[in-house]
Amino acid sequence: MSAEAEAYLRIAGHRRLTGEIRVNGAKNAALPCLAAALLSDEPSRITRVPDIEDVHRLIEILKTLGVEAEFHGNEVVVRPSGVCGGSPPDDLAASLRASFLVMGPLLARTGEASCGAPGGDVIGARPLDVHLAGFRAFGAQVDSVGGRTIAHAPRGLRGATIVLDYPSVLGTENLLLAAVLANGRTRIVNAAMEPEIGCLADMLNAMGARISGAGHHTITVDGVERLSGVVHELIPDRIETGTLLIAAAATRGDVCLTGVSPRHLEALLSKLAEIGIDVQRGDGELWLSVDSEAELTATNVQALPYPGFATDLQAPITALLTGASGISMVHERVFENRMQHLNELRKLGANIVAGGSVSAINGPAALSGAVVRGTDIRATAALIVAAVAAEEGESRVYGMRHLARGYADLPAQLAALGADIERV
Numbered sequence: 190m191s192a193e194a195e196a197y198l199r200i201a202g203h204r205r206l207t208g209e210i211r212v213n214g215a216k217n218a219a220l221p222c223l224a225a226a227l228l229s230d231e232p233s234r235i236t237r238v239p240d241i242e243d244v245h246r247l248i249e250i251l252k253t254l255g256v257e258a259e260f261h262g263n264e265v266v267v268r269p270s271g272v273c274g275g276s277p278p279d280d281l282a283a284s285l286r287a288s289f290l291v292m293g294p295l296l297a298r299t300g301e302a303s304c305g306a307p308g309g310d311v312i313g314a315r316p317l318d319v320h321l322a323g324f325r326a327f328g329a330q331v332d333s334v335g336g337r338t339i340a341h342a343p344r345g346l347r348g349a350t351i352v353l354d355y356p357s358v359l360g361t362e363n364l365l366l367a368a369v370l371a372n373g374r375t376r377i378v379n380a381a382m383e384p385e386i387g388c389l390a391d392m393l394n395a396m397g398a399r400i401s402g403a404g405h406h407t408i409t410v411d412g413v414e415r416l417s418g419v420v421h422e423l424i425p426d427r428i429e430t431g432t433l434l435i436a437a438a439a440t441r442g443d444v445c446l447t448g449v450s451p452r453h454l455e456a457l458l459s460k461l462a463e464i465g466i467d468v469q470r471g472d473g474e475l476w477l478s479v480d481s482e483a484e485l486t487a488t489n490v491q492a493l494p495y496p497g498f499a500t501d502l503q504a505p506i507t508a509l510l511t512g513a514s515g516i517s518m519v520h521e522r523v524f525e526n527r528m529q530h531l532n533e534l535r536k537l538g539a540n541i542v543a544g545g546s547v548s549a550i551n552g553p554a555a556l557s558g559a560v561v562r563g564t565d566i567r568a569t570a571a572l573i574v575a576a577v578a579a580e581e582g583e584s585r586v587y588g589m590r591h592l593a594r595g596y597a598d599l600p601a602q603l604a605a606l607g608a609d610i611e612r613v
């Protein structure tokens with residue numbers, strides 16, 4: 190595709206964001222919950238589903254496995270009675286990381302599963318060892334052939350104590366999805382504690398599973414014979430919430446976000462307080478009102494597994510820190526190649542020195558419009574934040590293909606808050 194033909198966002202900076210926005214349901218909860226629907230032969234209905242590309246791709250994958258699925262008005266109805274195994278087409282598997290989440294349910298329900306190498310953002314090596322070691326602990330035979338994973342458990346899965354080498358989010362979810370139908374008790378130790386794991390466990394328990402401890406570092410699952418269908422509402426998207434809060438802060442805005450879970454954002458809210466942004470909490474609401482002349486203060490951020498600061502907000506908060514006075518240090522400790530936004534932020538005028546997974550941001554820099562390209566979902570969001578906050582000039586932000594995978598309507602939300610932003 191030529192650069193001329195490719196969609197981009199035209200953004201004129203220097204607009205103070207004001208107004209109220211309701212956030213969407215969580216991308217990273219939608220994907221495991223769609224996979225969970227594979228575990229029953231009864232229909233399930235999932236509500237508050239964000240209209241994003243990754244959800245559409247996972248629905249496509251489910252259809253190739255014999256599932257009927259419809260997506261209408263933020264609800265997905267999944268009818269999985271036709272599931273009898275199979276493998277996602279390689280090109281679809283390679284289009285998102287969460288394609289690998291069909292492995293746990295297929296293995297548990299049919300005794301065999303296979304999947305080509307999953308894709309997703311190119312932000313590090315992203316191995317699968319946590320998932321594979323877990324499947325083996327359940328008694329499955331697992332082989333990796335040319336990037337494809339093939340697992341067999343002809344006599345079914347048996348519960349096990351599994352200590353994860355790393356608290357991988359999708360790894361924890363995949364093992365949870367397998368454990369609910371395994372024979373006996375499973376303990377997942379050093380489990381990921383992200384709120385999306387709790388959302389998945391709530392759905393599975395409503396289907397008849399027996400899971401306790403989700404959201405803590407040890408999860409216990411007593412296997413059951415069968416699961417029923419369910420109606421399940423997704424939690425709010427804490428990364429979308431965080432991105433909008435950061436954009437509001439960067440423009441010294443006056444913004445209220447509704448339908449959110451403030452307790453899922455403690456690490457961000459504490460960093461915003463250090464920077465000088467006081468975010469007020471209500472019941473399912475967060476709002477901030479920053480004086481348009483306010484000076485922000487530099488701070489240090491380490492991206493870590495939950496409840497630490499979310500790696501998915503590392504690029505967006507870096508965009509905010511370019512406008513804070515002093516030197517901020519940002520250390521990405523989850524993914525080894527997640528600093529690709531820095532060069533693009535420099536084009537907008539940011540003063541950043543980086544080495545490896547650490548960056549030093551010297552602010553405040555007066556940003557001005559430039560032509561920039563996002564290389565993954567959150568890097569693109571960070572460039573949009575920076576362009577909206579720029580003191581002068583127009584930007585072109587490329588990378589819409591990435592943005593559409595993870596944000597349902599970020600440009601429209603920002604426009605509704607007063608940003609001068611238009612898709613071209």
Ligand code: UD1
Binds near residue numbers: 315318356523525
């Ligand atoms: C999920 C989220 C993603 C988020 C990430 C970290 C979804 C769909 N995606 O991705 O938005 O950025 O959590 O919060 O929910 N690792 C291993 N071995 C494994 C698996 C992972 O070493 O088997 C490593 C990875 O290389 C990475 C770290 O663990 O360095 C975190 O990865 P993981 O938690 O698995 O992220 P995802 O679940 O892929």
